[in-house]
Amino acid sequence: MPPTENRATPPRYLLPSLFLSYVAVYFCRSDLTVISPILDMSPAALGTLISVGTAVYGIGKILSGATAIRRPWLRVHVCMVLAGLFTISFASSSEYILQVLFWSCNRFAQSLIWTTLILLIHLHYGRSEVGGAVAILSQSFLVGDAVAKITxxxxxxxxxxRGVCYFASSVVIFTAAATRIVVNCQGADAPLVSAAVSPTSSMAFSPLKDRLRQLxxxxxxxxxxxxxxxLNLVxxxxxxxIPLLLVQACAVPTTEASMFSVVFPIFGAIFTMMAGWASDKRNGRRGGVILTCMAVAGVSLLLLxxxxxxxxxxxxxxxxxxxGSAALLGPYSLLSALSIDVCGVEGRQDLLPLFQGLQDGVGYFFASISGALVGNVVEAxxxxxxxxVLLGFHIFACVFTGLYAKGEGKVSTKSARRASEFELVISDDVDEAFTIESDDEEDNALV
Known part of the structure; x- marks a missing residue:
């Protein structure tokens, strides 16, 4: 089969649509941070609401990979609409238990989106392009969070x-509708073939038990x-x-400390783009780039x-x-590219959502203990x-990225033989299967 690098050029609408979709999702994620000072909740009640939402988000990350994704764009748009509707329900509720329920449902709907976006990147970009594409998509974390909070x-x-929540929900629902129209006009939401239709298809989803055993x-x-x-814990x-660290350790005024806290995401965005660009320049060999960024972050943490x-x-x-510590955001974003590298070989492609979902689930398990852990350690x-302690967890992450880098040559050799043949089924009452072969078809595009 032809190598993935010969794939058709990704459609121009793809990356902007993915980016804007996830930026919009952050309106229904960052709204709680904005409204928390005026919510009629005690700190303990608010903390419980946040903790339950984070736990449900982590569970959703795992489930997002365990389920077969037949129509990626449809899942993205449905989950965006659900996030908006649950945000409306949250704002319309006066009972605390209902607010916890609807906020958790909102977080669950959001958790199903990222893995699907990574699958869409995989379907359209070759190995030497994935790093840059994922790096750009990862900026949606920072842009979405900043734009949502400012707005x-x-x-x-x-x-x-309540009005803030209603506005946030309208943004995500409107964006879902707009990107849905774009995707439909391009005819790009044909469902992936199931294993029952074509067991030999490179994107056929095997039963979960078989995929989990292989993974x-x-x-x-x-x-x-x-x-x-x-990395996620740090x-x-x-x-x-950061604001509390600057106030307590450096005697920085509270207002200035909050403003200076943007240093971490800003430099994180720079390191993310640099890491993605450098890994693509090395034809997708990301281990060395990741270890370089980890070294910069580790030295910065030690000096701090x-x-x-x-x-x-x-x-x-x-x-x-x-x-300097923000250099760790480069490797963090490239972990999504690693899932594409590992699962982009023939016989593994249906493992990609499961790999990404479980990987993120582990990350958010660590993240869920970060607040209590660091709070107690700093207090003591x-x-x-x-x-x-953060440096210790960073070294822990370095060990495993080093192990990956050591065996990366084997992964790269397999990825060079990645299948670029995808069988899709046209929906809308048409059950005709067709095969898309990069550089073998005149149009070289997904229909």
Whole structure:
């Protein structure tokens, strides 16, 4: 079969549609952060709401990979609409138990989207393009979070917390409808063939038991999942705790500390784009790029820990070291590209959603314990000890990324023989199967 690198050029609408879809999802995710100060909830009640939502999100990540994805775009759009509807239900509820229920349902709907977006990247991009595509898509985390918070914060006084939720839901539902129209006009949402229709299809989904058994025999899965866990824990801590660190350890005023906290995501975005570009330049060999970024982040964490042991460190120095620590976001984003590398070989392609979903599930398990762990450690031993714990988890992640990099040559050799033949079935009352072969068909495009 022809190599994946000979695939047809991805359609121009694809990456912008994926990007905007996930940016819109963040309106129904970041709205709680914006409205939390004016919610009629105690800190304990709000904490329970957030914890339950995060736990459900992690479960959804696992289930998103366990289920066969027949029509990727349809799943994305349905989940976006459901997230909007559950946000409306959350805002319309006055009982706390219902608010917990609807917020958790909202988070569950969101959890099914990312794995599907990665599958769409896999279907359209070759190995030497995946890193850049995933890096660009990963910016939707930062852009979506920032745009949502800035936009919704400006509406709190005039709309109240319920109005903010209604507006957030309208954004995600409108975006789902708009991208649905674009996809339908391109005829790009034909369902993937099931194993029952074509057991030999490269994207036929085998029974879950068979896929799980095959996945658990792949060492790279364990490396990626455990690396995801360590990196996600450190990422979540930096995302939530930077303002408090600057206030308590560096005596930075509260307002300035909140403003300076954007240093981590901004530099994280830069490192993410650089890592994606560099890995594509190396023809998809990502191990060296990942280890380089991990080394930069590790040295920055070590220096930050040492700086925090010397009384009250200079705030600017701490910010510089935090910026260096953001290098870990490059490897974190490339873990999605690794799932494509490992599962992009012939005979493994139906494992991709399961690989990505379970990998993310492990990551969010680690993330769910990050707050309590770091909070207790900092309270008992101070911020230097807290950063030391983060350094320990970072080294933990480095071990498993190193193991992946060591065996990457074998994965790359297999990926060079990746199948580029995909059997699709046209919906809308047409049951005719056809095969898309890159560079063998005149139009070279998904119909």
């Amino acid at each position: 919704l914060s400006s509406m709190v006084d005039s709309l109240g917390w 658990l025999q792949i060492p790279e899965f364990y490396y990626a999942a455990l690396a995801n866990g360590g 990422r979540e801590v930096f995302r939530d705790w 820990m040492l700086a925090l042991t010397s009384g009250t460190p200079n705030g600017l120095l701490v910010l510089v070291l935090i910026a 031993g101070g911020w230097a000890v807290g950063v030391g």
